[in-house]
Amino acid sequence: MVTTAKPDPKLTHCPALVGIKAISGKWKTRILWLLRDRPHHFGEIRTLLPGVSAKVLSQQLSQLGKDGLVLPQEEMRGGVVFMIYDYTDYGRTLVPVLDLLGAWGDGHERRQGL
Amino acid sequence: MVTTAKPDPKLTHCPALVGIKAISGKWKTRILWLLRDRPHHFGEIRTLLPGVSAKVLSQQLSQLGKDGLVLPQEEMRGGVVFMIYDYTDYGRTLVPVLDLLGAWGDGHERRQGL
DNA sequence: TCAAGGAGTTACCAAATGGTGACGACCGCA
DNA sequence: TGCGGTCGTCACCATTTGGTAACTCCTTGA
Numbered sequence: 001m002v003t004t005a006k007p008d009p010k011l012t013h014c015p016a017l018v019g020i021k022a023i024s025g026k027w028k029t030r031i032l033w034l035l036r037d038r039p040h041h042f043g044e045i046r047t048l049l050p051g052v053s054a055k056v057l058s059q060q061l062s063q064l065g066k067d068g069l070v071l072p073q074e075e076m077r078g079g080v081v082f083m084i085y086d087y088t089d090y091g092r093t094l095v096p097v098l099d100l101l102g103a104w105g106d107g108h109e110r111r112q113g114l
Numbered sequence: 115m116v117t118t119a120k121p122d123p124k125l126t127h128c129p130a131l132v133g134i135k136a137i138s139g140k141w142k143t144r145i146l147w148l149l150r151d152r153p154h155h156f157g158e159i160r161t162l163l164p165g166v167s168a169k170v171l172s173q174q175l176s177q178l179g180k181d182g183l184v185l186p187q188e189e190m191r192g193g194v195v196f197m198i199y200d201y202t203d204y205g206r207t208l209v210p211v212l213d214l215l216g217a218w219g220d221g222h223e224r225r226q227g228l
Numbered sequence: 229t230c231a232a233g234g235a236g237t238t239a240c241c242a243a244a245t246g247g248t249g250a251c252g253a254c255c256g257c258a
Numbered sequence: 259t260g261c262g263g264t265c266g267t268c269a270c271c272a273t274t275t276g277g278t279a280a281c282t283c284c285t286t287g288a
Contacts, residue, residue: 016143016212019219024138026276029130042235053277058236068225079286080234096217097225098130104132104211111182111204140246166274167247172266193256194264 014062019097022067025114032091032098035070039086061085069094133211136181139174141166146205146212150185153200175199182209 023029030049040048046057054062064070069091075082087095137143144163148154154162160171178184183205189196201209 014143014147014221015219016137016147016216017140017196017219018136018223019215020134020143021221022222023130024134026131029128029134033128034128036169043233046235051277053279054190054236054274055238055278058277067222069222076285078233080232081284083235091222094218097214100211100214101133102128102130104208105131105136107128108136109132157263165247167249168247168266169248169268173246190255192263194262195254197265 022069023094023098025063027057027060027065029098031057031060031064031085032087032094035085035087036095039084041075041082041084043082045085065092096097116142118138136175136183137208137212139177141171141174142178143212143216145171145174145178145199146201149199149201150209153198155189155196157196159199178205 018070024030027049031045034045034048042057042061044061045061046052046054049057061072065072068088070085071088071091073084075084137146140211140212141163145159146167148159148162156171156175159175160166163171166198175186182202184199185205187198187200189198
């Protein structure tokens with residue numbers, strides 16, 4: 001992100017943070033959860049995630065696309081274009097990570113008393 | 115976080131996001147990485163993480179403490195109080211998660227060409 | 229020619245997060 | 259009684275992120 005000279009002395013840099021950045025975003029984990037079952041199109045995701053706006057959903061899907069995690073594909077249905085989003089093969093490598101993270105988060109939540 | 119009535123229809127809520135929130139923060143993953151080896155005191159962490167400010171470091175350590183992941187302990191060394199931070203037993207349950215996340219992030223980074 | 233459905237984008241605003249620099253509290257010691 | 263070391267907070271600002279509402283583009287069918 002920064003092009004100026006940077007020492008990067010081994011601790012400036014954290015692989016786990018790279019991973020987090022790829023999936024952090026208020027809706028990304030939920031999108032990725034939805035796509036586990038089957039591909040979804042834009043409006044479908046929008047409906048299934050109450051509260052998300054078109055703008056933000058578009059942003060997050062775009063970021064997931066840039067990171068190579070999901071792939072959008074056009075599809076004509078009755079004269080209307082649907083954008084179908086699905087995992088890439090690479091994106092699926094994230095599933096076990098999300099599973100473990102989700103399992104831990106689930107326990108954590110229970111622990112905090114919610 | 116919100117006490118007003120909320121439908122929470124199974125998809126509003128994402129365990130993975132809970133997990134992310136616990137470790138997200140520009141320095142948290144790096145702090146947790148440092149503490150894997152051995153406990154560290156405040157100034158030590160501050161020195162080892164170039165760029166972090168006292169305020170933010172204090173904030174992040176405090177959040178990690180509230181979440182029960184690390185525990186601060188006072189220690190006198192030559193008439194000066196040192197605050198020693200270390201994992202709690204519960205906090206250690208996060209290590210495998212960070213490992214997996216870090217491994218994925220490492221590969222991701224390589225894939226993106228950085 | 230115009231409505232309708234789907235997928236975005238744009239401009240504007242609000243909240244959360246992180247950074248800066250100054251400051252205070254504490255303790256032992258010369 | 260002032261000094262240096264450690265930890266932490268405070269007020270203030272900058273950046274990032276998410277939300278709202280209006281708008282465009284595209285295609286088919288009445």
